[in-house]
Amino acid sequence: MAIAQNCHQWLTLLVCAALLVLQTKANFYPLIFPEKAKAMGAVCLDGSPPAYHFVEGTVENKDNWLIYMEGGAWCESIEECKLRTLEHKGSSKHMMMNPFFPGDYDFGFYGILNRDPAYNPSEFVNWNLVVIRYCDGSSFTGDVEEPVDNLYFRGKRIFNVITDELLNKGLKNAKQVFLTGGSAGAVSVALHCDRFRKLLPNTRRFKCLMDGGYFIHVKKDNPKQVEGFELTFKNVVSLHNSTGMLPQTCTQKMKDKPYLCMFPQYLMDGMKTPMFILMSSYDKHQINISMHESFVAANRTIREHVQLATPIYEGLKGFRLQLLDALPNKPSVGIFINNCFFHTEIATGYWANPNSQVNNVLDSKAISDWYFYGKEVNLIDKSEFIKDCYTNGYYSS
Structure with a gap:
């Protein structure tokens, strides 16, 4: 007052x-620009320097690191990439730097990234926290030497310069590291998990988590579903020259179509680092890309509390089964699949939310049991109904 x-x-x-x-x-928390970014040619799409946030942990957690890779889809054409330079997903100039005027592009430190135990009950609340901002449009895979139409495709260099700076800030002495990300950032985690782990040979516990990024390669029922993510990933890998940053354990198998290695399901067999998959079987973004008409209908159902048309509902149920069929069967992989009609969880208000639990287990509890105690986690909502996790209600036809 x-x-x-x-x-x-x-x-x-x-x-x-x-x-x-x-x-x-x-x-x-303010943005930090890597000191060597300019010298290494590590820049966002518009040529501005990349950025990250760093929040120091408590003294007793000085060797524990929680790293989050920001998401934000991809740009698959010159036109799309140019549009991204007008906001934070393609330029650090538009990332929030002035604390007096927080705008649409300010990054919210919610969920597992929140430092308040009242909102983040997890053991990670007092760890060193890093948020790697996303401004390259390729999940940190782009590797084009010369700019194209004043656009820089340098995701690989951004990944290298930020990880190098973090190592010098104390990450190289880490005892525990948790690499996480949401949406396209979750795909980044899948692509770079093993690569990141190799930078830390002396770290006692290194694990990774994908949140809302287990986008599947649909193979049946509807050609338009197949076309969605496959065409996006094909265009991204071509435009950004990304093949060299895709894990070789996958590209050696996908020689004719290396872009398929952007799909996490094809990376899991060759992955050595333990991975946790946090996903909704009715993920809004995945359904919007693969089944847009069904997305619109489901959105209306939850917004207006009306029934789904039976053909739409049957199509969504079939899509859910394809996701479940595409999940890996490895003891080192933790799985938490609910039916909430949303997209991403750990860095949102859904984190540790009773409405999004599975079998009476919170996501935060499942992740903790898996990360710290090595428990096998395979929690899947057995109901086939779409869930509105705002009201904790289910919807069918």
């Missing part, structure tokens, strides 16, 4: 209002 009482002029009021907003924002 004291701040507001001292604000008299309209400009001052604007600044003061922003200060009040900031006071309620428990998690704001």
